Amino acid sequence: MxxxxxxxxxxxxxxxxxxxxxxxxxxxxxxxxxxxxxxxxxxxxxxxxxxxxxxxxxxxxxxxxxxxxxxxxxxxxxxQIHVSRRGHFGRTLLDRKDYDxxxxxxxxxxxxxxxxxxxxxxxxxxxxxxxxxxxxxxxxxxxxxxxxxxxxxxxxxxxxxxxxxxxxxQQQKTLQRDYQQLGVIAHVHADQPVAHRAFERFTDEGPLALLPQDDGYALVWCVRPATGEQLLALDDTAFLAALQRTFGERLGRFTRISPRHA
CATH class of the missing domain: 3.50.50.60 (FAD/NAD(P)-binding domain)
Known part of the structure; x- marks a missing residue:
């Protein structure tokens, strides 16, 4: 050898x-x-x-x-982690106490x-x-x-x-798979935050996650590429309205958002 x-x-x-x-x-x-x-x-x-x-x-x-x-x-x-699916009944709530x-x-x-x-x-x-x-x-x-x-x-x-x-x-690989997913990320604020609770919201285009961080939430919103480009083109007010429609009012109203990236 x-x-x-x-x-x-x-x-x-x-x-x-x-x-x-x-x-x-x-x-x-x-x-x-x-x-x-x-x-x-x-x-x-x-x-x-x-x-x-x-x-x-x-x-x-x-x-x-x-x-x-x-x-x-x-x-x-x-x-805690709150899991739900848009348009479907019920939800799951995972809690640290259940696992000690x-x-x-x-x-x-x-x-x-x-x-x-x-x-x-x-x-x-x-x-x-x-x-x-x-x-x-x-x-x-x-x-x-x-x-x-x-x-x-x-x-x-x-x-x-x-x-x-x-x-x-990176160089393009010989074998590829395009999953037709784009992740929009940002930091958002809401007027009724729930301390230490993360949210996972499933939609027809992909999952939306809100992770508690500092005084707001880290947002990861997975959508189809065309939808992602549309979301990135919106001003802050229109983007927060679109986020509100998709996520709902579990955190009250979304009030502020940082610059967005994909």
Whole structure:
């Protein structure tokens, strides 16, 4: 067998990649033999403004890594999840008390999770390659070769692909499936918020989620692409009216919304 540079290469240094690397190192795997490759610098990753929902199981992993305290100070706990479907009778309400948990999950900022994990795994002695971009992965008989953008070739016994990437900048894959879904995201405020309750509302075009965050809600509204383009073209008042019609009045009236993205 050819000698390899690493036991493991992890392509992607986001929450998944950093967690895997950190847990393996804490389980006494040779840390220097684990390489983490990511296109972003730690500073760029920490500035990521997106919202992420973490399960209680994810909190347990982050606690083991020593990263949860920093994240938990700013995360919003989800204690209940209200599930319904537009035009249909009934609803389901999941409650943390039914499972004897402090929370069902948490709403956090993606960049804060990245920053806390980077701080937690820094002392472990992992091989961190940031910024570095993996352009090709090839499987050989006895190793996997990862070619970086600068031409460097790294070999490992195993590669984990944990890179979500910037989808608009990735090359088109040979095999594709278009699910005809577009996610409209924003931060919204309502005049009758329910503390620590998340909402999942199913519609004919896709799910609509409202996740409690700070003094409002992180909105993820999945629709067909044509509908999404129409929603993005609306002014704030018209968009909030469309959201109100789809979601209903469980939170009273929607009053404000941040700039929208898709």
């Amino acid at each position: 050819q000698s390899v540079d690493f036991d493991l290469i992890i392509c992607g240094g986001g929450p998944v990649g950093q967690s895997v690397a950190g847990l393996l190192a804490r389980r006494k795997r040779p840390a220097a033999r684990i390489a983490v490759i990511d296109m972003k610098t730690p500073e760029q990753a920490a500035a990521d403004p997106r919202t992420i929902a973490l399960s209680y199981g994810s909190r347990q992993i982050l606690e083991e890594l020593g990263a949860w305290d920093d994240i938990g100070r700013s995360a919003t706990a989800i204690e 948990l402090p929370a069902l999950g948490y709403v956090a900022r993606y960049g804060e999770v990245n920053r806390a994990l980077a701080t937690a795994i820094a002392p472990l002695g992992l091989t961190l390659m940031r910024p570095a971009e993996a352009q090709d992965i090839s499987e050989e008989d006895d190793h996997v070769a990862v070619t970086l953008k600068d031409g460097q070739v790294l070999r490992a016994a195993l590669v984990i692909q944990a890179e979500g990437g910037v989808f608009g900048e």
